[in-house]
Amino acid sequence: MKPLEVNYVQANGDCALLIFFKLHPNQPMRLQSLAHYIRQQLVDGIVDVVPAVDSLMLVFDRPITVDDEMMAAIHEACEQSATMDLNSQSHEIPVCYHPDVAPDLTAVMRQTGLALEEIIALHSQPSYGISFLGFLPGFAYLSGLAKSLQIPRKSVPSAQTPAGSVAIANQQCGLYALNSPAGWHVIGRTPVSLINWQHPQTMRYQALDTIKFKPIDLAQFEQDYDAY
């Protein structure tokens, strides 16, 4: 497999750097493999390794400078991780697409010109890949959203969106594992808890896993919601 190619490197404060990569056909897998490889190397001074859409952030415990030695180490890690493939799992997550639990559904119908049934079919048909986790604890960025559902972020974010919300913006779909402000359009909600808070490191899902949404009705949502 072709290794990732560094596009450019940017300082992110005095103790972190952002490495941006050129487009790669298997970007999420390559970025996660690279992150995994760097974590395994236990590089002295690195405290966080954060992959995102087309970048990887390295956070250090001290101020750093980007020199030839560091660039060489980054290229080496790209090469070494190019043949690594990480395991992934598939999950089915029940989602209720009903305006009572999905406040932006009506606005999305208006913006896309699609009927509710069409939105449900389009959204629950694909198998999504988790590109990366981030933003807030347990928030998952999913890729694979149908073209006709791709609309820009909300111009005014909503102040509070409940845990379990399923939302869309641009090419992505997102899962909110906890109550938070949201700039994406909420079109559904799952009754199941997405993080085990007693053991937050054992997430329900991780990056590269695939997710399929199973539509449920409001009665089913309420029945299962009581369970957690």
Next chain:
Amino acid sequence: MHIEVCKAGFMTTVQDGGRHGYAHIGIPGSGFMDRTAAQVANRMLDNAVNAPLLEVDVAGIRIIFHVDCTVAIAGAHAQVAVNQQSQDTSKCIDLFKNDQLEIKPLTGGMWTYLAFAGGLQLDQILGSVSTLPLAQLGGFEGRQLQKGDGISLKQPTRVNGHSKPCYKRRPHNTIHSLAAVRGPEFDLFTPSARQQVTRQAFTMTEHISRQGMKITGPELGVKNQVDINSSGLVPGSLQVTPGGDFIITHRDSQTTGGYPRIVVLQRHALNQLAQIRPRERIYFYLHG
């Protein structure tokens, strides 16, 4: 239960050196807002520098002791009393069973740190006891302290301790200059914005939390309103929203974000930023 909270503000929590290494699952580093001040308090008692303590907000706190223990207080200035007798916070303070310790509302700065000899007894989650209120994680029941909360100390003891180093006794400034570097999206801003960011004053607003602060300042235009891809976000990032607002992230900030960042603070400047009060002025200066 060794100590009991009689009165607390809305933002007082248990914190330690932080929960690092989990940004890739969306969990922020958390930890002391003003790390320097918190470490002074721990050092005065010969605690580990990053031992858990109480991060007390502007409202101050009142606590009853059910054991004997020495404490140290460092950070934003406040009057401190034990059983209504005024205390000298440049030294450690001995508390005895049934004593009532009061930190009055802070008179400058935003946070003061109350450390206990031997530290606090709390369960770690992902290697830290820091409270992350937005996820109801860690600390004391995952939330801010309130009246009636009873907390256990690890090994309450009386120690001689050390005096506070004198450099912490300087008065609270109302004009601050914060060291920063160019943000990852610096070049996306207009040439005028790139100049204004270090020439003009910004002002702290009332919107202050452990996640970040809203500040006001000059209009800083982005060249083209582009939707940039989300990438790793660190505390101290000055983000400009599409509406032109400035949000500067702090210890509990989200771990990835998609707003352009014009400057990012040097990490040590986070301690200074933490203590800035609403309406105080801020200048950014660029390093490197």
